Amino acid sequence: MNSVMRLLIVEDDVDFATALARAMKKRGFEVALAHDAVEAARIAAQFVPSHAVVDLKLPGKSGLDVVATLAARVPAPAIVVLTGYASIATAVAAVRLGARHYLAKPADADEIVAALLRDEPDTTVDVSPQPLSVARLEWEHIQKVLNEHDGNISATARALKMHRRTLQRKLEKNPPRTG
Structure with missing residues (x-):
């Protein structure tokens, strides 16, 4: 190096x-x-x-x-x-x-x-004993679908069967806590 x-x-x-x-x-x-x-x-x-x-x-x-x-x-x-x-x-x-x-x-x-x-992944990262909250699961799903649609809000809203403005409001909020 x-x-x-x-x-x-x-x-x-x-x-x-x-x-x-x-x-x-x-x-x-x-x-x-x-x-x-x-x-x-x-x-x-x-x-x-x-x-x-x-x-x-x-x-x-x-x-x-x-x-x-x-x-x-x-x-x-x-x-x-x-x-x-x-x-x-x-x-x-x-x-x-x-x-x-x-x-x-x-x-x-x-x-x-x-x-x-660091060359290798960190294997000491703590894994939460708590499952993700419903709000966090929703956030993760929205992010996944948004990523699949290359950040296109309208296409993501259609895929989620959600009004575009509703999706925009959800995206403007901070992500929910993981637990």
């Missing part, structure tokens, strides 16, 4: 991206910032990252598109998806596309570094 760790942070929240960049520089990374998928592709071509932190929810194209683009590079960077809208469906999709790990916000810089540098 290169002695220089080059980290591309793809995050539309400028304040969070700047704070994370500062923290990652202190931890030995050379850092570049992008705030959307198009900018990420342009910067990745010049910067050639060894690592990437990608927010799932970006303006325009999804963070999943960024993951796929970065994972197709040779050599592919170690990618961690970071999101405030964690769901099982998007976590599975991100890993299938080439992400190494998936972290829910808020994650601190040390957690992100550990995920970026």
Whole structure:
């Protein structure tokens, strides 16, 4: 591996991206910032990252598109998806596309570094003894169907046999707790 760790942070929240960049520089990374998928592709071509932190929810194209683009590079960077809208469906999709790990916000810089540098899945993650709540199951199902329809709200609402505005209201809320 290169002695220089080059980290591309793809995050539309400028304040969070700047704070994370500062923290990652202190931890030995050379850092570049992008705030959307198009900018990420342009910067990745010049910067050639060894690592990437990608927010799932970006303006325009999804963070999943960024993951796929970065994972197709040779050599592919170690990618961690970071999101405030964690769901099982998007976590599975991100890993299938080439992400190494998936972290829910808020994650601190040390957690992100550990995920970026970990080669194997973390087998010490606690498994909740409680089943998911009905509200969380609904949220997970909506996220799965939304992912299957490439983020298209109207197509997702039709597939769920739900009014589009009802679906939009559900998506605007924070995800329910897992237990």
